[in-house]
Amino acid sequence: MKRARSYGKHEDIVLRAHIELSRSLTKIRAKETSWLGDRDLTLPQFGILESLYHLGRLTVGQITTLTLSTPGNITVVIKNLQSKGLINAKPSEEDRRIKILEITEKGSSIIQSIFPSHVENLSGWYDKALSEDEIKTLSHLLRKLEKAQ
Template identity: 35%
Template sequence: MNSTSTFPSVLRELLRTHQAFLAYAASHVCTLDLTLPQYDIIITLGDSNGMTFKKLGEKTLITKGTLTGVIGRLEDKGLVQRVASETDGRSQIVKLTAAGEDVYQRSFPEHLSFINRIFDDYSPEDIVNLEDSLKRLHKTVTALRNNESGMPSDETDQ
């Protein structure tokens, strides 16, 4: 396959799909008076006992530099709180407040239903094929990134 002819069209479609998905998801999240990064934190913390900043950064799509600001804005809204870690005095745990837990419980099932509409016209086989293709692409990109940086392959990064 000629990589110079494949690269622009495949990359363009991948990026267009990513942007369209984020805009679609944001259209629901904005009805909650939240941004996508804020909602990402709420659904990540939902049904948990809280997480360190490091763990939240690993489990969300939020960059480390942005995470503190997002948490601060959620604190201002009364949806999360920071508490000292019982096991490590240097770290803090971010937890949902009662109001944050209420937002999570009320909105998450509805949000999943909203997102699942994307796949209404897909057969189960289509979904499996799409997931397999995306996993293959992710594995390839991760392996190449790790080879370029000299980092070992991280099997948990899938």
């Protein structure tokens, strides 16, 4: 195989770390997406349900930020969740332009039933490769990287 061009010792290290991080996230997301698909949910739908379940009522803007989504995409996901009867959206009493989202009983029931298995899956995927201390270190380093941006 052809050897990649070098961009400098430090830069090559950064590129390798970035590639490995991207590959790892892509593989984990693919497993997550497949698992959720078997439960008739998409990853964005799950993100909204999970946020509303754990945090309570939120605005569309807050959900967009929490789920790292875009306003255009989140609108479609919200409509799909509403049509499934998993969330409700209503105008804010203070500002009618703002929509407040809340999880329905049906949505809560679904999250309650699948979230423990979701956490178990994540633990299994990480535990296959990393010790608990390594997972803590990874979390700390990723948070540090996120805050630096």
